[in-house]
Each structure stands twice: as structure tokens, then as C-alpha cells.
Amino acid sequence: MFPVAQHQEEPEDRTAPVTPRVRPGSLLVAATDLTEPTFRRSVVYIVEHTASGSFGVVLNRISNTSVDAMLPRWTRLSAAPKALFVGGPVHRSSALCLGTVRVGATVDGVPGIRRVDGRVVMIDLDSDPAVIARHVEAVRIFAGYAGWSAGQLDRELRNDDWMVVSALPYDIFAPAHLDLWARVLRRQPLPLALLATHPIEIERN
Numbered sequence: 001m002f003p004v005a006q007h008q009e010e011p012e013d014r015t016a017p018v019t020p021r022v023r024p025g026s027l028l029v030a031a032t033d034l035t036e037p038t039f040r041r042s043v044v045y046i047v048e049h050t051a052s053g054s055f056g057v058v059l060n061r062i063s064n065t066s067v068d069a070m071l072p073r074w075t076r077l078s079a080a081p082k083a084l085f086v087g088g089p090v091h092r093s094s095a096l097c098l099g100t101v102r103v104g105a106t107v108d109g110v111p112g113i114r115r116v117d118g119r120v121v122m123i124d125l126d127s128d129p130a131v132i133a134r135h136v137e138a139v140r141i142f143a144g145y146a147g148w149s150a151g152q153l154d155r156e157l158r159n160d161d162w163m164v165v166s167a168l169p170y171d172i173f174a175p176a177h178l179d180l181w182a183r184v185l186r187r188q189p190l191p192l193a194l195l196a197t198h199p200i201e202i203e204r205n
Contacts, residue, residue, distance in 0.1 A: 025117025028162040057087035079138040087142030099139035
């Protein structure tokens with residue numbers, strides 16, 4: 001078992017300042033006016049952001065499919081709940097895996113592990129989970145991803161569709177029952193923190 005709640009923490013695990021620019025390790029938090037069902041109240045972890053485009057995974061959309069049903073070799077290393085999460089609308093038939101490196105571990109040059117930001121890494125699912133487990137505390141697997149072509153995300157940011165903040169390492173393992181959207185906003189400076197109280201159902205406003 002790989003319990004997430006009792007992991008050791010590093011200083012950056014406890015603070016998440018607002019970042020004015022998108023980069024790997026940023027979170028895109030859906031604005032309250034973004035009501036399109038795929039991204040409403042979504043929190044997207046950015047994996048890559050270049051002049052050619054950007055992609056990331058939605059952290060707070062669990063599927064009904066267990067990891068054991070699709071990728072049984074990775075069940076033991078997967079964080080609870082051991083289900084696939086829906087990373088976004090692009091290539092839902094493919095899987096992308098993120099994990100957190102053990103405190104003090106060095107993964108530079110380790111086959112199958114690519115650092116994204118800080119202790120968060122992307123993992124090649126063709127790797128041997130037993131080897132990966134020596135370096136990584138736990139993983140989460142996403143079906144599909146969210147992608148933006150060149151300039152598309154910049155346009156959405158200018159339209160105020162997203163709020164850009166920093167991720168904490170364990171945001172990628174947020175429990176399915178948790179309102180991650182509200183939790184991420186709640187830890188931001190004012191006035192963003194006030195948005196955490198925005199009702200889930202718009203008609204309650």
C-alpha cells in the first residue's frame with residue numbers, strides 16, 4: 001500500500017502562491033463563468049506549455065473504470081481511489097500517468113520517469129511498476145488529456161476563462177469526494193479565496 005495522506009512534506013508542499021504565467025506545474029482553475037460541462041469547476045494540471053501549444057490533465061473528474069480493469073500492473077502503486085480519472089476530452093482511449101517523487105530521491109536519468117515540476121513527474125506506463133516504485137510514492141492515471149493549440153490557451157486566459165495558480169504536489173492525488181476546485185481557491189490570497197464559496201449549482205446564486 002502507498003498511503004498518500006502520511007507522505008513527508010517539503011516546504012513547497014505547504015504553500016502555493018499565485019503565479020501570473022502558465023508553466024508546467026501551474027493549475028488552471030475554471031472561472032465561475034466557465035459553464036461548459038467538460039471544464040465547469042475543473043482544475044487542470046499543466047504538464048507542458050510551449051509556443052506550439054499546451055496540454056494538461058483535469059484532476060477532478062473520476063471515471064467508473066478501475067485501474068485494475070485496464071492496467072492491472074499499476075494497481076498497487078496507484079493512489080486511492082484506484083480508478084482512472086478523465087484527464088480531458090482529447091484521446092480518451094490513451095492513458096497518461098503522473099506521480100510524485102519520494103522525498104530526497106533523484107530521478108534524473110531514470111528510464112520511464114520525466115520530471116514535470118518539482119516532485120511531480122510523468123511516467124511511461126510501459127515501464128516496470130516495481131522499478132518505478134523505488135523512486136515514486138504513488139501515481140494517478142488519466143484517460144485522455146486537455147490540449148490547446150498554439151495561442152488558444154492565451155486567448156482563453158485573456159477571456160478570463162481560467163485562473164492561474166501554483167500546484168501543490170498532492171493536488172494530483174486529491175480524493176474523488178473532495179471539492180478540489182474550492183480547496184485550491186481557498187488557499188489563495190484574497191480576493192481569489194472568496195470564490196471558493198461560489199455555489200456548485202449556479203441557480204442557488
